Amino acid sequence: MSRLLLISNSTASGGAYLEYCQGEIVDFLQGSKRVLFVPWALHDLEGYASKASEAFERIGSTIDSIHNAADFRIAIEGAEALFVGGGNTVRLLDRLHRTGLIEPIGRRVKDGMPYLGASAGSNVACLSIRTTNDMPIIQPPSFDALGLVPFNINPHYIDPDPGSTHMGETREKRIREFHEENDPPVVGLRSGSRGAPCGWAEPGPRGCFVVARNRWSTVRAPISRSCWECDEKLQLLRSAGQTTNCPFE
Amino acid sequence: MSRLLLISNSTASGGAYLEYCQGEIVDFLQGSKRVLFVPWALHDLEGYASKASEAFERIGSTIDSIHNAADFRIAIEGAEALFVGGGNTVRLLDRLHRTGLIEPIGRRVKDGMPYLGASAGSNVACLSIRTTNDMPIIQPPSFDALGLVPFNINPHYIDPDPGSTHMGETREKRIREFHEENDPPVVGLRSGSRGAPCGWAEPGPRGCFVVARNRWSTVRAPISRSCWECDEKLQLLRSAGQTTNCPFE
Numbered sequence: 001m002s003r004l005l006l007i008s009n010s011t012a013s014g015g016a017y018l019e020y021c022q023g024e025i026v027d028f029l030q031g032s033k034r035v036l037f038v039p040w041a042l043h044d045l046e047g048y049a050s051k052a053s054e055a056f057e058r059i060g061s062t063i064d065s066i067h068n069a070a071d072f073r074i075a076i077e078g079a080e081a082l083f084v085g086g087g088n089t090v091r092l093l094d095r096l097h098r099t100g101l102i103e104p105i106g107r108r109v110k111d112g113m114p115y116l117g118a119s120a121g122s123n124v125a126c127l128s129i130r131t132t133n134d135m136p137i138i139q140p141p142s143f144d145a146l147g148l149v150p151f152n153i154n155p156h157y158i159d160p161d162p163g164s165t166h167m168g169e170t171r172e173k174r175i176r177e178f179h180e181e182n183d184p185p186v187v188g189l190r191s192g193s194r195g196a197p198c199g200w201a202e203p204g205p206r207g208c209f210v211v212a213r214n215r216w217s218t219v220r221a222p223i224s225r226s227c228w229e230c231d232e233k234l235q236l237l238r239s240a241g242q243t244t245n246c247p248f249e
Numbered sequence: 250m251s252r253l254l255l256i257s258n259s260t261a262s263g264g265a266y267l268e269y270c271q272g273e274i275v276d277f278l279q280g281s282k283r284v285l286f287v288p289w290a291l292h293d294l295e296g297y298a299s300k301a302s303e304a305f306e307r308i309g310s311t312i313d314s315i316h317n318a319a320d321f322r323i324a325i326e327g328a329e330a331l332f333v334g335g336g337n338t339v340r341l342l343d344r345l346h347r348t349g350l351i352e353p354i355g356r357r358v359k360d361g362m363p364y365l366g367a368s369a370g371s372n373v374a375c376l377s378i379r380t381t382n383d384m385p386i387i388q389p390p391s392f393d394a395l396g397l398v399p400f401n402i403n404p405h406y407i408d409p410d411p412g413s414t415h416m417g418e419t420r421e422k423r424i425r426e427f428h429e430e431n432d433p434p435v436v437g438l439r440s441g442s443r444g445a446p447c448g449w450a451e452p453g454p455r456g457c458f459v460v461a462r463n464r465w466s467t468v469r470a471p472i473s474r475s476c477w478e479c480d481e482k483l484q485l486l487r488s489a490g491q492t493t494n495c496p497f498e
Contacts, residue, residue, distance in 0.1 A: 166406070175384075177292070180292040
């Protein structure tokens with residue numbers, strides 16, 4: 001069964017990098033001591049790898065950044081766990097396609113390699129990056145992404161502000177535009193706050209669920225799709241076309 | 250000489266569609282009575298054409314929407330003036346590529362056909378749509394756009410909010426990511442307000458200038474590029490590599 005921890009933001013306001021969701025990451029890694037890091041969403045690869053290293057040292061793990069590997073595919077094949085960092089989603093996906101890593105990452109995750117994603121790293125775990133907030137600064141060969149979960153994510157989701165005079169499209173309107181052209185459900189992940197950070201996607205024999213705590217997840221999908229919002233602290237999405245029961249019912 | 254009026258938002262808070270910049274549109278059209286409308290940024294083409302028709306009736310012009318034309322290319326060849334409406338920029342550009350209209354629109358604008366763009370319609374007048382805020386809901390054959398001006402626009406530009414705890418990238422940071430991968434200057438167009446709406450780009454023998462009134466335009470480009478901010482009411486961008494003088498100096 002695939003194991004994914006897909007978080008919206010890597011840093012909470014005022015905190016250090018990955019600090020606010022450190023506990024969830026420790027739980028998730030289940031003792032993996034070496035984590036392969038994918039820094040391609042940012043431009044400064046060395047700087048990004050150093051920042052990730054510091055964060056993982058705090059929890060007793062070591063980062064190997066894939067950009068320093070002699071062979072990217074061999075690095076993926078041998079990884080204990082994968083962390084795909086945030087930044088520009090389109091740049092990140094472009095690198096994943098051009099390095100030929102879409103297939104090997106997908107296969108290793110299906111075989112059980114833990115996948116930790118933050119922001120852009122959560123976006124590329126989905127069916128496509130068509131619900132990213134990022135500018136398409138690079139033209140990737142395809143918008144299709146890793147497809148590790150059967151839906152799309154919109155990180156840093158923000159509710160419409162009824163008092164706004166900005167006149168740009170709201171996030172909700174943008175997701176509605178996505179659904180004018182595409183079918184997959186979209187999970188809007190609000191930015192996590194200290195102490196209540198993380199979502200967990202477990203696509204498996206019982207179906208695919210996104211579990212989000214506190215003020216985290218909003219389901220934005222056409223009304224015809226099944227979705228639940230159990231309570232403030234727990235919201236679930238049953239993916240389209242699946243008939244398994246909610247594990248919390 | 251090309252004549253373009255590229256505006257950030259088609260509607261000001263609390264106003265009717267195109268109402269706040271009606272005066273500038275009248276000046277710009279210089280008596281054109283029939284305007285060809287491109288509604289492809291939105292899903293509901295008929296509804297959008299009706300909305301545009303109402304707005305242009307107020308100023309004594311008639312809208313013909315291109316989606317009702319028997320032959321799109323013939324419609325472009327015969328148009329007095331063009332209005333490309335806002336919506337999803339990626340969808341709009343996809344339609345322009347797939348209908349083969351990039352070349353004929355570019356040629357007609359270079360020959361003097363007035364080009365009025367709002368939001369997505371302003372984005373596609375630029376070198377590329379790589380600085381759009383919109384979700385890439387469709388994969389276009391290319392991000393390259395009409396190239397009617399030698400820079401990119403970011404509509405609905407908003408300044409970073411120092412008090413924000415949102416943790417998503419600021420607009421400024423996104424444009425910086427664009428410049429990590431691309432060279433062209435980017436003009437951030439703030440949303441216009443009632444009475445002070447419009448920008449005017451005139452690429453011609455004297456160079457290319459963006460003129461923006463009131464709280465309209467911010468130049469976001471690498472420091473190495475030439476730019477001026479003359480005063481609050483008038484901001485100019487001299488495009489990269491050009492040495493013509495500011496027409497207002």
